[in-house]
Amino acid sequence: MSATKVLKICTHSGSFHADESLAVYMLKTLKQFKNATLTRSRNPADWEEADIVVDVSGKYDGVKHFDHHQREFNTTFNDQYKTKLSSAGLVYKHFGKDIISENLDLDPVSNSKEIEFLYDRVYRDYIEAIDADDNGINKYANHDDLKPLFRDRNFQISSIVSNLNPPWDSDATDADFDAQFAKASEIMGVAFMNFLTYMGKSFLPAKQYVEKAFADRFNADPSGKIVVLDRFVPWKEHLFNIEKENNAVGEILYVLFKDSSNTWRIAAVPLSSSSFDSRKKLPEAWRGLRDEELSTFTGVPGCVFIHAAGFIGGAKTKEAVLELAKQSL
Template sequence: MTNVTIATHNGNFHADDVFSIAALKHIFPSFKLMRTRDVALIEQADIIIDVGGEYNPDTGRFDHHQRGGAGKRENGIPYSSFGLIWQKYGLAICNNSQEVADSVDAGLVSVIDAIDCGHVEGVAQGISLSHTISLFNPTWQEDGDFDRCFDEAVSFAERVLSRFIATATGGISAKEIVAKAIENAQDPRVIVLEKYTPWKRTVHSLSQQALFVVYPSETGQWRIQTVPVELGSFEDRKPLPKAWAGLSDAELQAVTQLSDATFCHNGLFIAGAKSFESTMKMAEMALAEN
């Protein structure tokens, strides 16, 4: 579809209408945006967002302010206009990956919907992305142009949405790589990755035996890292040897008898050596430690 006209309300804006426009920029290479409360102009638009009192995705109507709203998710979070847009276009925006689209909905879209609809249960307190978007509005002391500020907020939201999609895509790809590494591990207690890949969530979901993960760092050296007892925990399934705590270079080399050992964190959750072979020997020593 070309020459698309999209309408939303003018004046003060919120995260749901801002992110809706940001999302649609992934779908339509160009469109005419009208920010207005003029009913006659709104009704002429191809897509209407956050205004108009109607939800009908087949006719491009995406409002949620009508009596009864526009539905809610299985977890009880109601849809704002952003969620309604995401229901229709999210899969296409995420290159037809339902897993990525669902991840972005869970981490971004549904949170914005919840805040916009006043469904605050389970939503973290403090400075939110929705609040951040609201800060783009001119204050009562400023002679700001709401439309210009809206465009600035949309540009910011475009970048945020793109990063959420990239992060979700990376996380799903990482899951496949780490799952394969768990399957191929010679010792199920030591998972070896050929390159650094986010691993904690997958290791926790797929392996109860894994104690250490070995991977190369961006410097070309190698790392051994402990597996925490649960996500976000500072307690490990098995810490590194106490004798290594806080040592580096010559001191650590003397204790380990490894000529290229480089460091061990004082918290005993990560250590390293220059070579893969030495790092695997560190894993052997850590496994043997009582």
């Protein structure tokens, strides 16, 4: 019986970036490339010998060559995106569904809907920014009009990777660059896997809890404007999608849930999943009050706080936050 062939991954030598650091890591998470060797080289003979070539060679065929530097290259993830792909996006475009199914242990057939959802969301919320950064695409269409309040250049993951390159005056060898690339690939990969695991194991399963709470909303209050979760789950985006699916966009005003300290929270539903502005904030007269002062003012025992901005509050029991929500309506 012949030994299984050891596959070879090749990327370019010298200075490295976030995109190929992640591309190589993603490939190595697949069973197909788990034991593959990595060569970093700009020698065409090494490209020819490799089974897959990433971020070098001037070719893209979706089979062996995954480079984006050629002049005519203009590939995006799909028709919904305008960002040109980097090597990370190219690898993800062709191997992303396998990366998701293998790393999250999802069956490609029975979990096809979940995989399809994650395939798009992981690109949108993680990979696309790496593609844009590597291709020099600004986040803002009119960057000159925006004055930043702080500098985050060295906090961005692409810059963290870039700073791992040996200094220009260090007389670093190819071996030194290779060693630092291994660190960069690990950093990019761990961050990616943490996000993928969160999306697949935490965010996606949370939808069933929000669906049940939405279905039971009239049991919480006849208005149907209050949703009660018996435990905290990531609920905002799921709620917006569930409302849309049920022709109830904008109807839910407050979400109640038990927090990690075993007390209860009342959250005003935001205008969007990333907004602090709410559909209906908690009453202005309550904002900033705490504990006994808040309980006396509202007539609700066991109050803990109402945030000064009016988007969230807390109480010791489910009954208390439910009463605060009813009064807030």
